[in-house]
Structures are given as structure tokens and as C-alpha cells.
Amino acid sequence: MDKFSELRSRYGTFIYHSYEITDEGFSFHFSVGEYDFFPAWKWNGITVPDGMDRSLIEYVIFCIGMTELVSYWKCACPPRVLVKCGALNAEQIKWWKKLYFGGLGEFFYRNGIQTDFDSFMNIEAECSDVPVFTDPYKGERKGAVIPVGGGKDSVVTLELLSGLREDSLCYTINPHKTTTECAQAAGYPDERIVGFRRSIHPELLKRNADGWLNGHTPFSAIVAFSAYLAAVMTGKKYIVLSNESSANEGNVSGTGVNHQYSKSTGFERDFREFCRKWLTVPPEYFSLLRPWSEWQITKKFVTYPKYLSIFRSCNVGSKTDSWCGKCAKCLYVYIMLAAFLDDGELVRIFGSDMLDTAEFEGLFNGLVYADFDKPFECVGTRAEIRLALYSAYKRREGGKIPLLLEKYIKEEPDAPESLDGHFDTDNFVPAEFIGLLKD
Secondary structure (H helix, E strand, C coil): CCHHHHHHHHCCEEEEEEEEECCCEEEEEEEECCEEECCEEEEECCCCCCCCCHHHHHHHHHHHHHHHHHHHHCCCCCCEEEECCCCCCHHHHHHHHHHHHHHCHHHHHHCCCCCCCCCCCEEEECCCCCCCCCCCCCCCCCCEEEECCCCHHHHHHHHHCHHHHHHCEEEEECCCHHHHHHHHHCCCCHHHEEEEEEECCHHHHHHHHCCCCCCCCCHHHHHHHHHHHHHHHHCCCEEEECCCHHHHCCCCCCCCCCCCHHHCHHHHHHHHHHHHHHHCCCCEEEECCCCCCHHHHHHHHCCCHHHCCCCCCCCCCHHHCCCCCCCHHHHHHHHHHHCCCCHHHHHHHHCCCHHHCHHHHHHHHHHHCCCCCCCCCCCCCHHHHHHHHHHHHHHHCCCCCCHHHHHHHHHCCCCCCCCCCCCCCCCCCCHHHHHHHHC
């Protein structure tokens, strides 16, 4: 019996027992079999305003618990999920199942799990009477909450929205040196860098160490609901993400597996619909960069050189605010920047010439060629990467050509189609901001 089937047969029910709100933050109680989990969040620069109706805050926190739930459920994948707190109607249950199934596509694929939408999970809620809410700010909202991860995409959003700076907040989860420095470089003082500190309950780590199932979950959905909570509590009009059209491309040809599912246009549409139907209160959630490709974002990013020594996008090096210089994400960012920067600048950022390193050929092939699975990282499309490689070659033509770049240009000598004029019309950018992207 495979691990998935074995664990499901041993642990048939996952329970979302409760959530608790305190002056320090909030926490959740989940359980599977004899194991209990208590993930906790702490306020970081956010407080519940005096006199604010707590019913909306409580329900959004319940929803954050629903996004946290899947990270704990996946260790055993029980077929039944029982929700004993909050409220879910039948339509919402379908909404959450869709998020989980799409967001777990990579998890299922990499663990060799064969399942389908109907059978992977059944959600039961003890209460279906979803509350109705009113805006505590009575519509008098201004500015934006801008999630900042420390990468080039959120930097471009911060700079494009510089005209809103005085009324806006930078939003972080578990802030680190890179996120703080990027926000500060964009003109945000410490008191306007807010968010939460989120901790994983140790019992989940013990289950993982004991060989239970583990893998990728839709973290950007956690960002969506928690940023909504921050915007509700601080009276902001918008939640402005930095997800681009490239996030819609999957990782495995012929499947729906997408590492960036919860950064996709599909999730953005679903989350906006969730807010409209069941939260009913502004702020408005959208991705400013959705019309653009990663090529255009990178081209814009390099016009802000003050961030070159600050920004980081490497998951491996995230805990040390560094580029590991060995993973697919580092190689991807290196390639995109190579179209616009010289080798000396790139080596100062990444520590080595990654395109001149033979051991990265496997990572390179996954990024470039359709015959290989695309790396499970937040990376751009193959069309964007090929354009960057060709542009990097033209920038170095007549001089030293790095090993992997030379190999590529011999196989693909023709110029790819330009993406400078790309504009994805399937977006939710409000009319007042669309001009920022067409300038």
C-alpha cells in the first residue's frame, strides 16, 4: 500500500476545532487522530482599532485558518475534513476544495499521488449560516496594502505606486532583512511596514520527520486572506499584488500542475469573487503587474539600480537573506538580468557566473526546453527565458560568451519574438492604475 493510501486508511478525519484571538495575535487548533496542531500568528504593527466590529475580523481569521488547514491536512491527507468552528455554506465548500485541489497539484505530482477532485477530500461544516458584514470604515478608505517579498516584482510595484506612498503600507509575513530594506528603499519607514509573524506548529515538523507526506501548498492564498485582514483593520482601499501573466504557465506539460497556482489569474478571479460574495467589504484585491510579462518586469526593475544589492528571490537562501547561487530560481533570475546587466554586475549579485557553470546544465534545460519539466519555482515562461538568453548573447556578442549561453545560441540562433508590447487584457487592474503600465 502506498503512503497516501496507508495514511488515509489510518487517519480518516481531519478536524478544524477552533481559532482564538488575543491581544498578541491569533491561533488555530487542528487535529488528525491523536495529533494536535496549534499554528500561531502574531500582530506585527497592526492592532484592532477601538470600537471596530469584530465579526468581520473574526470571520477573516477563520478563513486564514482554512488556508492554514491544508498545510496540516497534507501530512496524512484524511478523506474527511470536519470544520467545527466558523461557518461554511455549500458553495464555499466547493470554493475551498477548488483552491486546495489546484494548489496541491505539485504536492500530488511529486508524491506520485493519483486522486481526483471529488474523492481527494470531503469537507463538512457544522454551521452553514455565514454572517453578513458591513464596512467599519463606511467606505472611507484610501491607499493600499502592498505585499512585499523582497524580489524584483514587488519592487516594481512599490515604485510604480510611489504616488500612493503616503497613504499606503508595506505588508510582510515573517519580515526579514531583505523585505525591510526593499520597503525602506522605496520610502516606507518602519512604522508603515506591517504584517504578521507566522509560526508552524512543531508537531507538523515531527510528522514530517517521521516520514509522513510533505510538499508544496498554496501559500499565496495565505497572503491573500491575511493581507485582506490587514487592509480591513487599517482602512486601506486596495490590496495590490505583484503577480504577472507568466504565473499562469504550468510546470508539467499536459497537466494542470502549476507551482504558482495561487498566483494565477484564476485564483485572483476566485478570490475577488469570494470577497464580493461573502466578505462584501472593501478593500479591492488585484495584481498590478498582471498585464505584464516577466520580461517587462525585469526590464523595468533594472531601471531602479538601488535595489540590485538588496533584493533577493532565492527560497534556499531566504533564511540568510542570500542567493544560494545553485538553485533553479537563482539561475532563472540570473538569466533574466543577464539581458540587461554585464557579467561583472551579475557576479557581484550572485557570487559566480552561473551561465558559465557546466553543473547547472540540468537546471538550465528545465528552464528552457519543453522536453523537460519546468522547475517547481516561481519562474517565467520559456518564451521569456529564451528572449532573455538571446538578448544576453547580443549584449556579449564579440566578447566572451558563457558556456551555457554559447550552447544555447548554437541550438537556437534565431531571434525570438519581442515581448516589449505584451499586455494581458485578462486582468483586474482598476482604470486609475492602468496608465502606469502603458507608459
